[in-house]
Amino acid sequence: MEHRKHIVRLLIILAVLVPGFVVARSLLIPESFGKYGHYRGDNVEEQMNLPLVYQEAGFCEECHETQYGSWKDTGHATVNCEVCHGHWEIHNEQVKTMTADKSNNGCVICHLKLTGRPEEFPQIASFDTHMIDVEMQEEGMEECLECHDPHEPL
Numbered sequence: 001m002e003h004r005k006h007i008v009r010l011l012i013i014l015a016v017l018v019p020g021f022v023v024a025r026s027l028l029i030p031e032s033f034g035k036y037g038h039y040r041g042d043n044v045e046e047q048m049n050l051p052l053v054y055q056e057a058g059f060c061e062e063c064h065e066t067q068y069g070s071w072k073d074t075g076h077a078t079v080n081c082e083v084c085h086g087h088w089e090i091h092n093e094q095v096k097t098m099t100a101d102k103s104n105n106g107c108v109i110c111h112l113k114l115t116g117r118p119e120e121f122p123q124i125a126s127f128d129t130h131m132i133d134v135e136m137q138e139e140g141m142e143e144c145l146e147c148h149d150p151h152e153p154l
Helices: 002-028 042-048 065-071 081-085 088-093 104-111 127-133
Strands: none
Touching: none
16 A cells, blocks of 8 residues: 555656656757658758858869869869868958978878778878888978979879
């Protein structure tokens, strides 16, 4: 008989918590959630209505024909200008000249050896091991750009 009190209390608590959870969930989760999977379906239209942030490389060609011409038929032709040179709106509105990320870190973002990358893709374990591998460890060589032109990669 004494256990019956605990069971009744548990049932009362569950009778309050379950409907409370259902009401809270209906108020907090948008109606479009789950429409296209496990995310908010209205987000697709919202993202499509946002202004363009990144441009394709053809956007830069209008003002930078020489650089575009030397780059477009190279191994980096699939890499948009903004990957290395930064956002185009900053260039157009705030700065007259843009500088690329010329650090080794900028290069190894794509060229650091990863097991998931295809073997034929140019990869290096690190800058130091690359310099040893190509037997070009010269005094003062500290950057990839001293040997490699990103607009005309090998």
